[in-house]
Amino acid sequence: MGVYKDKLRGTYYVKYKNTTKRGFKTKKEAKLFENKVLRHKRFNDEYFCAVARGYLKHLEQTSKYSTYMKCQQVMEDFIIKNFPDKKISNITPQDCFEFRIKLSNSSYSTTTKNYILQKFKKVFKHAMTYNDLFSDPSVSLTSFQKTLEEDKNETVKKNTIWDENDFNQFIKYVDDNVYKVFFITLFYTGARLGEIRALTWNDFSRGKINIIKSVTSKTDHVTDNRKEEIVPTKTSSSKRRISVGSSLNEMLKDLKKQEQQKEGYNNDWFIFGGPRTLPTTSIDRKRQKAIKLSGVPFITNHGFRHSSISLWINKGVTITEVSKRVGHKNPGVTLGIYTHANINEDDKLLDILNNLQSETIKSSQDEA
Structure with missing residues (x-):
């Protein structure tokens, strides 16, 4: 040469x-x-497993810890196991296609299959960027399509809302006081998850909270192995000061007293989490555990916000007041969410209509 x-x-x-x-x-x-x-x-002499672990090291430095751990698990448990002793330069498009077939026949959900497939393809993209791999044998692999049943279940999950009875049943099974107060705050304020996570003790006084900032993971900023950042609220209309209610006010005051006993406490500490924000992975774990134990319908973190909106409107609070409380730009946004969340309202309307018509017909027959 x-x-x-x-x-x-x-x-x-x-x-x-x-x-x-x-x-x-x-x-x-x-x-x-x-x-x-x-x-x-x-x-060319590098084995696929070595390149895959090189990609993991890169991910560890550039992503939040939970993202890295999730990827590491599927990489070790499924991807690397399929190419334990093969050099990356010897992997062909046919090998990649057979990998997809094996993944297709697994018991994983479609979402998980696509996640594994995406990470498999990422290894080759990483190799082309950092290791001068000439071509990507996985380039023609396509994503898996969700089944009709999966689509239906996902729609149900997105549309599920709770009333106060569902929430009261759920909260019984949250066994940690910090998380208990966290979920009560999330449900009864209607605030966004990031807004509640960003609250500090400076934001709480006289039974009210100032919502002026939020936590976002859509950033390159890394703190304590987490890819997240404190940013201003979503819109200018999202900045607001709202009442929390007498019972929640007392719970927050008690929580503050507990936090003040900890070394290093100051009012810049987060209400939920102390010196650092409450991790979303822990929030998800607590939520899912309590849902399973309580037997209430599955709900997402954002579902607490939709449930709160639905609760206030069903209790007779005007759309305008609810819109101000949850920080929407205009009442139309609030009404749209309420209409979307209450997809069974048409059934209630039909019941009322049937009853009214029944009374009308009965009256007309009596007169005859």
């Missing part, structure tokens, strides 16, 4: 194996290509 000058054309070319690469205007360009080929040659 070497770099040579084409005296006839006045350019440079590189010879390697049985191939000649021509057309380099300068010797420097030709040398750069030669080095790339040499790196690729060395990389």
Whole structure:
């Protein structure tokens, strides 16, 4: 292998194996290509498992800890196991297709299958970016399509809301006081998850909370192995000061007294979490555990907000007041969510209509 000058054309070319690469205007360009080929040659000896773990190290440095741990689990439990002793340069499109077939026949949900497939493809993209892999054998792999049943179940989950009875049943099974107060605050304020997580003790006084900021994971900022950042609220109308109610006010005051006993406490501490925000992974784990134990319908974290909106409107609070409380730009947004969440309202209307018509028909028959 070497770099040579084409005296006839006045350019440079590189010879390697049985191939000649021509057309380099300068010797420097030709040398750069030669080095790339040499790196690729060395990389060809890398095993897939080593490259996959290299991708994991990169992910650990650039993503939040929970994202890294989730990826590490599927990488070790499924992906690497399928290519334990194979060099990455020897993996063919057919190998990738057979991997997809095996994944398709697994018992994982469609969402999990697509997550595993995505991470499998990421290994090759990582190799092309950082290890000079010439081509991606996984490029033609397509995502899995959800079944009709999965689509139906997902729609039900998104549309599920709770009334106060559902919530009261749920909260009995939250066994940690901090999380208990957290979920009560989430349900009865109607605030967004990020807004509640961002609350500090400076934001709480005289039975009210100031909502002026939120926690977002849509950032490159990494703190304590978490890819998240405190940012202003979603819109200017989201900035608000709302009452929490007498019972929740007392619960928050008691929680503050407990926190004040801890070393290093100050009012900049987060209400839920102390010196750092409450992790979403822990919130999800507590929510899912209490839902399972209580037997109430599944609900997402954002479902607490929709449930709160539905609760207030059903109790007779005006759309305008509810809109102000939850920080919507205008009442139309609030009404849209309420209408979407209460998809069974038409059944109630039909029951009322049937009763009214029944009374009308009965009256007309009596008169006859």
